[in-house]
Amino acid sequence: MFPNKRMQGMVGRRVHIEMKGEKSVLEGVLISVDDYLNLHLNGANEIENGERKRLLGSVVVRGNNVVLINPMKE
Amino acid sequence: MFPNKRMQGMVGRRVHIEMKGEKSVLEGVLISVDDYLNLHLNGANEIENGERKRLLGSVVVRGNNVVLINPMKE
Amino acid sequence: MFPNKRMQGMVGRRVHIEMKGEKSVLEGVLISVDDYLNLHLNGANEIENGERKRLLGSVVVRGNNVVLINPMKE
Amino acid sequence: MFPNKRMQGMVGRRVHIEMKGEKSVLEGVLISVDDYLNLHLNGANEIENGERKRLLGSVVVRGNNVVLINPMKE
Amino acid sequence: MFPNKRMQGMVGRRVHIEMKGEKSVLEGVLISVDDYLNLHLNGANEIENGERKRLLGSVVVRGNNVVLINPMKE
Amino acid sequence: MFPNKRMQGMVGRRVHIEMKGEKSVLEGVLISVDDYLNLHLNGANEIENGERKRLLGSVVVRGNNVVLINPMKE
Numbered sequence: 001m002f003p004n005k006r007m008q009g010m011v012g013r014r015v016h017i018e019m020k021g022e023k024s025v026l027e028g029v030l031i032s033v034d035d036y037l038n039l040h041l042n043g044a045n046e047i048e049n050g051e052r053k054r055l056l057g058s059v060v061v062r063g064n065n066v067v068l069i070n071p072m073k074e
Numbered sequence: 075m076f077p078n079k080r081m082q083g084m085v086g087r088r089v090h091i092e093m094k095g096e097k098s099v100l101e102g103v104l105i106s107v108d109d110y111l112n113l114h115l116n117g118a119n120e121i122e123n124g125e126r127k128r129l130l131g132s133v134v135v136r137g138n139n140v141v142l143i144n145p146m147k148e
Numbered sequence: 149m150f151p152n153k154r155m156q157g158m159v160g161r162r163v164h165i166e167m168k169g170e171k172s173v174l175e176g177v178l179i180s181v182d183d184y185l186n187l188h189l190n191g192a193n194e195i196e197n198g199e200r201k202r203l204l205g206s207v208v209v210r211g212n213n214v215v216l217i218n219p220m221k222e
Numbered sequence: 223m224f225p226n227k228r229m230q231g232m233v234g235r236r237v238h239i240e241m242k243g244e245k246s247v248l249e250g251v252l253i254s255v256d257d258y259l260n261l262h263l264n265g266a267n268e269i270e271n272g273e274r275k276r277l278l279g280s281v282v283v284r285g286n287n288v289v290l291i292n293p294m295k296e
Numbered sequence: 297m298f299p300n301k302r303m304q305g306m307v308g309r310r311v312h313i314e315m316k317g318e319k320s321v322l323e324g325v326l327i328s329v330d331d332y333l334n335l336h337l338n339g340a341n342e343i344e345n346g347e348r349k350r351l352l353g354s355v356v357v358r359g360n361n362v363v364l365i366n367p368m369k370e
Numbered sequence: 371m372f373p374n375k376r377m378q379g380m381v382g383r384r385v386h387i388e389m390k391g392e393k394s395v396l397e398g399v400l401i402s403v404d405d406y407l408n409l410h411l412n413g414a415n416e417i418e419n420g421e422r423k424r425l426l427g428s429v430v431v432r433g434n435n436v437v438l439i440n441p442m443k444e
Contacts, residue, residue: 001253001254001262002254002256002262003254003255003256003260003261003262003282003283004256004260006253006254006262006280006282007282019141019142020094020141020242020243020287021094021095021243022141026142031075031080032075032076032077032080033077034076034077034078037260037282037284038077038078038111039077040075040076040077040080044144056142056144057144058080058144058145059142059143059144060077060080060081060111060142060143060144061077061141061142062111062137062138062140062141062142063284064138064284064286064287065094065138065140065141065142066284066287067241067242067243067244067283067284067287068241068248068278068281068282068283068284069281069282070266070278070279070280070281070282071280093215093216094168094215095168095169096215100216105149105154106149106150106151106154107151108150108151108152112151112152112185113151114149114150114151114154118218130216130218131218132154132218132219133216133217133218134151134154134155134185134216134217134218135151135215135216136185136211136212136214136215136216138212139168139212139214139215139216167363167364168316168363169316169317170363174364179297179302180297180298180299180302181299182298182299182300186299186300186333187299188297188298188299188302192366204364204366205366206302206366206367207364207365207366208299208302208303208333208364208365208366209299209363209364210333210359210360210362210363210364212360213316213360213362213363213364223401223402223410224402224404224410225402225403225404225408225409225410225430225431226404226408228401228402228410228428228430229430242390242391242435243391259408259430259432285432286432286434286435288432288435289389289390289391289392289431289432289435290389290396290426290429290430290431290432290435291429291430292414292426292427292428292429292430293428315437315438316390316437317390317391318437322438327371327376328371328372328373328376329373330372330373330374334373334374334407335373336371336372336373336376340440352438352440353440354376354440354441355438355439355440356373356376356377356407356438356439356440357373357437357438358407358433358434358436358437358438360434361390361434361436361437361438
Protein backbone atom coordinates (compact mmCIF):
# COMPACT_ATOMS: atom_id res chain seq x y z
CA MET A 1 0.00 0.00 0.00
CA PHE A 2 1.62 3.25 -1.14
CA PRO A 3 2.07 6.06 1.41
CA ASN A 4 -0.76 8.17 -0.12
CA LYS A 5 -3.13 5.17 -0.10
CA ARG A 6 -2.17 4.53 3.51
CA MET A 7 -3.13 8.14 4.27
CA GLN A 8 -6.51 7.78 2.55
CA GLY A 9 -7.18 4.84 4.85
CA MET A 10 -6.83 7.16 7.87
CA VAL A 11 -9.65 9.53 6.74
CA GLY A 12 -12.33 9.72 9.43
CA ARG A 13 -9.94 8.54 12.15
CA ARG A 14 -8.10 10.49 14.84
CA VAL A 15 -4.48 11.02 13.85
CA HIS A 16 -1.31 12.14 15.61
CA ILE A 17 0.86 14.55 13.59
CA GLU A 18 4.44 15.67 14.22
CA MET A 19 5.42 18.88 12.49
CA LYS A 20 8.81 20.26 11.53
CA GLY A 21 10.41 22.60 14.05
CA GLU A 22 7.53 22.39 16.54
CA LYS A 23 7.74 21.04 20.07
CA SER A 24 4.00 20.47 20.18
CA VAL A 25 2.13 17.90 18.12
CA LEU A 26 -1.36 17.99 16.60
CA GLU A 27 -4.18 15.55 17.17
CA GLY A 28 -7.50 15.65 15.35
CA VAL A 29 -9.90 13.86 13.05
CA LEU A 30 -8.57 13.60 9.51
CA ILE A 31 -11.25 15.01 7.17
CA SER A 32 -9.19 14.98 3.96
CA VAL A 33 -5.68 14.66 2.60
CA ASP A 34 -4.30 15.40 -0.87
CA ASP A 35 -1.27 14.10 -2.77
CA TYR A 36 1.03 16.68 -1.13
CA LEU A 37 -0.08 15.41 2.29
CA ASN A 38 -1.85 18.72 2.93
CA LEU A 39 -4.31 17.83 5.68
CA HIS A 40 -7.72 19.07 6.76
CA LEU A 41 -8.49 18.23 10.39
CA ASN A 42 -11.51 18.84 12.60
CA GLY A 43 -11.48 19.02 16.38
CA ALA A 44 -7.74 19.58 16.30
CA ASN A 45 -5.74 20.17 19.47
CA GLU A 46 -2.16 21.23 19.99
CA ILE A 47 -0.54 18.84 22.48
CA GLU A 48 2.66 19.52 24.42
CA ASN A 49 4.23 16.96 26.78
CA GLY A 50 1.03 14.93 26.55
CA GLU A 51 -1.25 17.79 27.70
CA ARG A 52 -3.72 19.81 25.62
CA LYS A 53 -2.18 23.24 25.09
CA ARG A 54 -4.71 24.78 22.76
CA LEU A 55 -7.95 23.92 20.97
CA LEU A 56 -7.59 24.73 17.26
CA GLY A 57 -10.82 23.24 15.92
CA SER A 58 -10.86 23.19 12.11
CA VAL A 59 -7.37 23.49 10.69
CA VAL A 60 -5.46 23.07 7.41
CA VAL A 61 -1.86 21.80 7.71
CA ARG A 62 0.69 22.30 4.89
CA GLY A 63 2.06 18.91 3.84
CA ASN A 64 5.73 19.82 3.51
CA ASN A 65 5.84 20.75 7.21
CA VAL A 66 4.46 17.41 8.32
CA VAL A 67 7.21 15.08 9.54
CA LEU A 68 5.11 12.02 10.35
CA ILE A 69 1.52 10.92 10.80
CA ASN A 70 0.18 7.90 12.60
CA PRO A 71 -3.36 6.81 13.41
CA MET A 72 -4.37 6.94 17.09
CA LYS A 73 -5.70 3.89 18.88
CA GLU A 74 -9.45 4.05 19.38
CA MET B 75 -13.72 18.66 1.46
CA PHE B 76 -10.11 18.68 0.21
CA PRO B 77 -7.60 20.93 2.00
CA ASN B 78 -7.47 23.45 -0.89
CA LYS B 79 -11.30 23.64 -1.02
CA ARG B 80 -11.32 24.15 2.75
CA MET B 81 -8.91 27.06 2.23
CA GLN B 82 -11.13 28.64 -0.45
CA GLY B 83 -13.95 28.58 2.08
CA MET B 84 -11.88 30.82 4.38
CA VAL B 85 -11.54 33.66 1.80
CA GLY B 86 -12.96 36.89 3.23
CA ARG B 87 -12.58 35.67 6.82
CA ARG B 88 -9.97 36.48 9.44
CA VAL B 89 -7.45 33.67 9.72
CA HIS B 90 -4.73 32.67 12.18
CA ILE B 91 -1.49 31.46 10.57
CA GLU B 92 1.47 29.69 12.15
CA MET B 93 4.68 29.90 10.19
CA LYS B 94 7.77 27.71 10.20
CA GLY B 95 10.57 28.83 12.49
CA GLU B 96 8.72 31.91 13.75
CA LYS B 97 7.69 32.57 17.34
CA SER B 98 5.07 35.06 16.24
CA VAL B 99 1.90 34.22 14.32
CA LEU B 100 0.01 36.19 11.68
CA GLU B 101 -3.61 37.24 11.76
CA GLY B 102 -5.41 38.96 8.91
CA VAL B 103 -8.23 38.82 6.40
CA LEU B 104 -7.61 36.17 3.74
CA ILE B 105 -7.97 37.87 0.34
CA SER B 106 -6.79 34.98 -1.82
CA VAL B 107 -5.02 31.64 -1.72
CA ASP B 108 -3.56 29.52 -4.55
CA ASP B 109 -2.87 25.79 -4.87
CA TYR B 110 0.54 26.15 -3.17
CA LEU B 111 -1.18 27.78 -0.18
CA ASN B 112 0.51 31.07 -1.02
CA LEU B 113 -1.67 33.60 0.79
CA HIS B 114 -2.62 37.22 0.26
CA LEU B 115 -3.80 38.91 3.47
CA ASN B 116 -5.06 42.40 4.24
CA GLY B 117 -4.96 44.08 7.62
CA ALA B 118 -2.34 41.59 8.75
CA ASN B 119 -0.75 41.80 12.19
CA GLU B 120 2.17 39.93 13.69
CA ILE B 121 1.11 38.55 17.09
CA GLU B 122 3.47 37.38 19.82
CA ASN B 123 2.25 35.91 23.10
CA GLY B 124 -1.25 37.11 22.25
CA GLU B 125 -0.22 40.77 21.79
CA ARG B 126 0.04 42.75 18.56
CA LYS B 127 3.73 43.16 17.82
CA ARG B 128 3.59 44.83 14.43
CA LEU B 129 1.05 46.01 11.87
CA LEU B 130 1.95 44.59 8.45
CA GLY B 131 -1.10 45.62 6.45
CA SER B 132 -1.10 43.98 3.00
CA VAL B 133 1.15 40.95 2.90
CA VAL B 134 1.94 37.93 0.71
CA VAL B 135 2.96 34.74 2.57
CA ARG B 136 4.88 31.92 0.82
CA GLY B 137 2.88 28.69 1.16
CA ASN B 138 5.75 26.32 1.96
CA ASN B 139 6.53 28.31 5.11
CA VAL B 140 2.99 28.05 6.43
CA VAL B 141 2.63 25.33 9.06
CA LEU B 142 -1.08 25.63 9.76
CA ILE B 143 -4.05 27.88 9.14
CA ASN B 144 -7.33 28.07 10.99
CA PRO B 145 -10.26 30.46 10.72
CA MET B 146 -10.78 32.84 13.66
CA LYS B 147 -14.08 33.01 15.51
CA GLU B 148 -16.10 36.06 14.56
CA MET C 149 -6.33 39.16 -6.60
CA PHE C 150 -4.24 35.96 -6.42
CA PRO C 151 -0.98 36.06 -4.43
CA ASN C 152 1.21 36.06 -7.59
CA LYS C 153 -0.84 38.90 -9.12
CA ARG C 154 -0.49 40.80 -5.86
CA MET C 155 3.29 40.33 -6.14
CA GLN C 156 3.33 41.64 -9.73
CA GLY C 157 1.63 44.77 -8.43
CA MET C 158 4.63 45.41 -6.16
CA VAL C 159 7.18 45.54 -9.03
CA GLY C 160 8.97 48.89 -9.02
CA ARG C 161 8.16 49.50 -5.35
CA ARG C 162 10.30 49.14 -2.24
CA VAL C 163 9.45 45.92 -0.42
CA HIS C 164 10.16 44.44 3.01
CA ILE C 165 11.06 40.73 3.00
CA GLU C 166 11.29 38.30 5.91
CA MET C 167 13.32 35.21 5.22
CA LYS C 168 13.31 31.79 6.87
CA GLY C 169 15.79 31.30 9.67
CA GLU C 170 17.25 34.81 9.41
CA LYS C 171 17.16 37.46 12.13
CA SER C 172 17.71 40.22 9.61
CA VAL C 173 15.22 41.28 6.95
CA LEU C 174 15.78 42.57 3.41
CA GLU C 175 14.55 45.82 1.95
CA GLY C 176 14.96 46.83 -1.69
CA VAL C 177 13.25 47.77 -4.93
CA LEU C 178 11.47 44.79 -6.48
CA ILE C 179 12.69 44.47 -10.09
CA SER C 180 11.02 41.17 -10.92
CA VAL C 181 9.31 38.15 -9.40
CA ASP C 182 8.44 34.77 -10.94
CA ASP C 183 5.80 32.17 -10.09
CA TYR C 184 8.02 30.58 -7.42
CA LEU C 185 8.34 33.99 -5.73
CA ASN C 186 12.02 34.10 -6.66
CA LEU C 187 12.82 37.80 -6.41
CA HIS C 188 15.24 40.17 -8.10
CA LEU C 189 15.91 43.29 -6.02
CA ASN C 190 18.03 46.37 -6.60
CA GLY C 191 19.43 48.62 -3.90
CA ALA C 192 18.88 45.88 -1.36
CA ASN C 193 19.93 46.28 2.26
CA GLU C 194 20.05 43.79 5.10
CA ILE C 195 18.29 45.32 8.12
CA GLU C 196 18.65 44.13 11.72
CA ASN C 197 16.72 45.68 14.60
CA GLY C 198 15.70 48.52 12.29
CA GLU C 199 19.29 49.47 11.37
CA ARG C 200 21.10 48.92 8.08
CA LYS C 201 23.58 46.08 8.63
CA ARG C 202 24.88 45.61 5.12
CA LEU C 203 24.41 47.00 1.62
CA LEU C 204 23.80 44.13 -0.80
CA GLY C 205 22.91 46.08 -3.96
CA SER C 206 21.60 43.75 -6.69
CA VAL C 207 20.43 40.47 -5.27
CA VAL C 208 18.43 37.37 -6.22
CA VAL C 209 16.39 35.75 -3.43
CA ARG C 210 15.19 32.12 -3.64
CA GLY C 211 11.40 32.05 -3.28
CA ASN C 212 11.10 29.04 -0.97
CA ASN C 213 13.13 30.85 1.69
CA VAL C 214 10.87 33.89 1.66
CA VAL C 215 8.41 33.85 4.56
CA LEU C 216 6.51 37.04 3.78
CA ILE C 217 6.67 40.14 1.63
CA ASN C 218 4.92 43.45 2.09
CA PRO C 219 5.20 46.74 0.24
CA MET C 220 6.82 49.62 2.15
CA LYS C 221 5.03 52.93 2.62
CA GLU C 222 6.36 55.59 0.33
CA MET D 223 21.10 1.82 -9.46
CA PHE D 224 19.21 5.11 -9.13
CA PRO D 225 18.32 6.34 -5.62
CA ASN D 226 14.60 5.49 -6.05
CA LYS D 227 15.46 1.98 -7.30
CA ARG D 228 17.77 1.56 -4.32
CA MET D 229 14.85 2.50 -2.07
CA GLN D 230 12.55 -0.06 -3.75
CA GLY D 231 15.15 -2.66 -2.91
CA MET D 232 14.72 -1.89 0.80
CA VAL D 233 10.97 -2.70 0.84
CA GLY D 234 10.25 -5.42 3.40
CA ARG D 235 13.47 -4.73 5.30
CA ARG D 236 14.05 -2.85 8.55
CA VAL D 237 15.39 0.64 7.83
CA HIS D 238 17.01 3.41 9.85
CA ILE D 239 15.76 6.93 9.04
CA GLU D 240 17.20 10.29 10.04
CA MET D 241 14.79 13.18 9.84
CA LYS D 242 15.38 16.90 9.53
CA GLY D 243 15.47 18.84 12.77
CA GLU D 244 14.85 15.79 14.96
CA LYS D 245 17.24 14.41 17.58
CA SER D 246 15.57 11.05 17.49
CA VAL D 247 15.65 8.64 14.55
CA LEU D 248 13.03 6.20 13.27
CA GLU D 249 13.41 2.48 12.77
CA GLY D 250 10.78 0.24 11.22
CA VAL D 251 9.89 -2.14 8.40
CA LEU D 252 9.58 -0.33 5.08
CA ILE D 253 6.18 -1.23 3.59
CA SER D 254 6.24 1.18 0.66
CA VAL D 255 7.99 4.23 -0.75
CA ASP D 256 6.97 6.57 -3.59
CA ASP D 257 8.99 8.83 -5.91
CA TYR D 258 9.00 11.66 -3.34
CA LEU D 259 10.52 9.28 -0.79
CA ASN D 260 7.31 9.41 1.25
CA LEU D 261 7.55 6.27 3.37
CA HIS D 262 5.06 3.87 4.93
CA LEU D 263 6.53 1.94 7.86
CA ASN D 264 5.15 -0.73 10.16
CA GLY D 265 6.40 -1.50 13.63
CA ALA D 266 8.10 1.87 13.77
CA ASN D 267 9.94 3.07 16.85
CA GLU D 268 11.40 6.43 17.73
CA ILE D 269 14.98 5.92 18.94
CA GLU D 270 17.03 8.44 20.94
CA ASN D 271 20.64 7.82 21.95
CA GLY D 272 20.23 4.19 20.93
CA GLU D 273 17.22 3.55 23.22
CA ARG D 274 13.58 3.10 22.24
CA LYS D 275 11.74 6.26 23.21
CA ARG D 276 8.32 5.57 21.78
CA LEU D 277 6.45 2.89 19.84
CA LEU D 278 4.74 4.47 16.84
CA GLY D 279 3.51 1.37 15.02
CA SER D 280 2.14 2.20 11.57
CA VAL D 281 3.42 5.54 10.37
CA VAL D 282 3.64 7.67 7.21
CA VAL D 283 6.75 9.88 6.88
CA ARG D 284 6.83 12.89 4.51
CA GLY D 285 9.75 12.49 2.09
CA ASN D 286 11.07 16.05 2.14
CA ASN D 287 11.76 15.75 5.87
CA VAL D 288 13.84 12.61 5.46
CA VAL D 289 17.57 13.35 5.53
CA LEU D 290 18.89 9.84 4.96
CA ILE D 291 17.81 6.22 4.95
CA ASN D 292 19.90 3.10 5.30
CA PRO D 293 18.97 -0.55 5.61
CA MET D 294 19.62 -2.17 8.99
CA LYS D 295 21.74 -5.30 9.31
CA GLU D 296 19.64 -8.39 9.87
CA MET E 297 14.76 40.98 -16.04
CA PHE E 298 13.36 37.83 -14.40
CA PRO E 299 15.29 36.34 -11.47
CA ASN E 300 16.57 33.37 -13.53
CA LYS E 301 17.75 35.70 -16.34
CA ARG E 302 19.45 37.83 -13.71
CA MET E 303 21.24 34.69 -12.52
CA GLN E 304 22.38 33.79 -16.06
CA GLY E 305 23.97 37.24 -16.23
CA MET E 306 26.17 36.35 -13.27
CA VAL E 307 27.76 33.29 -14.97
CA GLY E 308 31.53 33.73 -15.12
CA ARG E 309 31.54 36.22 -12.25
CA ARG E 310 32.43 35.79 -8.59
CA VAL E 311 29.29 35.53 -6.48
CA HIS E 312 28.45 35.70 -2.78
CA ILE E 313 25.93 33.09 -1.58
CA GLU E 314 24.05 32.91 1.71
CA MET E 315 22.68 29.50 2.55
CA LYS E 316 19.87 28.43 4.85
CA GLY E 317 20.87 27.54 8.38
CA GLU E 318 24.58 28.19 7.83
CA LYS E 319 26.65 30.83 9.63
CA SER E 320 29.25 30.78 6.89
CA VAL E 321 28.72 32.03 3.34
CA LEU E 322 30.14 30.77 0.04
CA GLU E 323 32.12 32.74 -2.49
CA GLY E 324 33.22 31.41 -5.88
CA VAL E 325 33.04 31.75 -9.63
CA LEU E 326 29.59 30.84 -10.97
CA ILE E 327 30.08 28.23 -13.71
CA SER E 328 26.43 27.38 -14.27
CA VAL E 329 22.95 27.71 -12.80
CA ASP E 330 19.71 25.93 -13.67
CA ASP E 331 16.04 26.87 -13.23
CA TYR E 332 16.00 25.55 -9.65
CA LEU E 333 18.94 27.83 -8.82
CA ASN E 334 21.16 24.77 -8.37
CA LEU E 335 24.66 26.23 -8.74
CA HIS E 336 28.00 24.96 -9.97
CA LEU E 337 30.92 27.00 -8.60
CA ASN E 338 34.66 26.78 -9.10
CA GLY E 339 37.29 28.09 -6.71
CA ALA E 340 34.69 28.17 -3.94
CA ASN E 341 35.59 29.17 -0.39
CA GLU E 342 33.58 29.00 2.81
CA ILE E 343 33.79 32.39 4.54
CA GLU E 344 32.98 33.04 8.20
CA ASN E 345 33.10 36.53 9.74
CA GLY E 346 34.87 37.77 6.62
CA GLU E 347 37.72 35.22 6.84
CA ARG E 348 38.35 32.19 4.65
CA LYS E 349 37.46 29.12 6.69
CA ARG E 350 37.85 26.41 4.11
CA LEU E 351 38.75 25.96 0.46
CA LEU E 352 36.09 23.88 -1.27
CA GLY E 353 37.19 24.19 -4.89
CA SER E 354 34.59 22.77 -7.28
CA VAL E 355 31.19 22.51 -5.62
CA VAL E 356 27.53 21.96 -6.46
CA VAL E 357 24.99 23.82 -4.28
CA ARG E 358 21.34 22.70 -4.05
CA GLY E 359 19.09 25.62 -5.05
CA ASN E 360 16.43 25.26 -2.36
CA ASN E 361 19.05 25.84 0.34
CA VAL E 362 20.25 29.09 -1.22
CA VAL E 363 18.76 32.12 0.53
CA LEU E 364 20.29 34.85 -1.61
CA ILE E 365 22.95 35.45 -4.24
CA ASN E 366 24.64 38.65 -5.23
CA PRO E 367 27.52 39.37 -7.59
CA MET E 368 30.79 40.51 -5.98
CA LYS E 369 32.47 43.73 -6.97
CA GLU E 370 35.46 43.13 -9.20
CA MET F 371 28.47 22.33 -17.52
CA PHE F 372 25.08 22.41 -15.78
CA PRO F 373 24.94 21.48 -12.09
CA ASN F 374 23.27 18.09 -12.79
CA LYS F 375 25.89 17.25 -15.44
CA ARG F 376 28.58 18.21 -12.96
CA MET F 377 27.02 15.77 -10.49
CA GLN F 378 26.98 12.95 -13.07
CA GLY F 379 30.70 13.52 -13.47
CA MET F 380 31.22 12.69 -9.79
CA VAL F 381 29.66 9.18 -10.04
CA GLY F 382 32.19 6.57 -8.91
CA ARG F 383 34.20 9.10 -6.92
CA ARG F 384 34.31 9.79 -3.19
CA VAL F 385 32.26 12.89 -2.35
CA HIS F 386 31.87 15.18 0.64
CA ILE F 387 28.27 16.20 1.44
CA GLU F 388 27.00 18.90 3.77
CA MET F 389 23.42 18.48 4.87
CA LYS F 390 20.90 20.98 6.18
CA GLY F 391 20.71 21.29 9.94
CA GLU F 392 23.38 18.68 10.62
CA LYS F 393 26.70 19.30 12.35
CA SER F 394 28.19 16.19 10.84
CA VAL F 395 28.94 15.69 7.15
CA LEU F 396 28.77 12.58 4.98
CA GLU F 397 31.56 11.05 2.93
CA GLY F 398 31.14 8.11 0.59
CA VAL F 399 31.36 6.79 -2.95
CA LEU F 400 28.65 8.28 -5.17
CA ILE F 401 26.83 5.38 -6.85
CA SER F 402 24.04 7.38 -8.46
CA VAL F 403 22.30 10.74 -8.46
CA ASP F 404 18.98 11.82 -10.00
CA ASP F 405 17.65 15.20 -11.14
CA TYR F 406 16.49 16.09 -7.60
CA LEU F 407 20.04 15.47 -6.34
CA ASN F 408 18.82 12.43 -4.41
CA LEU F 409 22.02 10.46 -3.84
CA HIS F 410 22.91 6.80 -3.44
CA LEU F 411 26.23 6.31 -1.65
CA ASN F 412 28.23 3.23 -0.70
CA GLY F 413 30.77 3.03 2.09
CA ALA F 414 29.31 6.16 3.63
CA ASN F 415 30.60 7.56 6.91
CA GLU F 416 29.27 10.31 9.13
CA ILE F 417 32.15 12.68 9.96
CA GLU F 418 32.17 15.20 12.81
CA ASN F 419 35.07 17.60 13.42
CA GLY F 420 37.13 15.60 10.94
CA GLU F 421 36.69 12.28 12.75
CA ARG F 422 34.60 9.26 11.73
CA LYS F 423 31.56 9.20 14.00
CA ARG F 424 29.59 6.38 12.45
CA LEU F 425 29.79 3.91 9.57
CA LEU F 426 26.57 4.04 7.57
CA GLY F 427 27.51 1.83 4.62
CA SER F 428 24.86 1.98 1.87
CA VAL F 429 22.69 5.05 2.22
CA VAL F 430 20.13 7.10 0.27
CA VAL F 431 20.17 10.88 0.88
CA ARG F 432 17.16 13.09 0.04
CA GLY F 433 18.26 15.84 -2.35
CA ASN F 434 16.42 18.77 -0.79
CA ASN F 435 18.36 18.29 2.43
CA VAL F 436 21.73 18.44 0.69
CA VAL F 437 23.35 21.87 1.01
CA LEU F 438 26.47 21.25 -1.03
CA ILE F 439 28.52 18.47 -2.58
CA ASN F 440 32.13 18.47 -3.64
CA PRO F 441 34.40 15.72 -4.90
CA MET F 442 37.19 14.60 -2.57
CA LYS F 443 40.80 14.61 -3.65
CA GLU F 444 42.07 11.13 -4.42
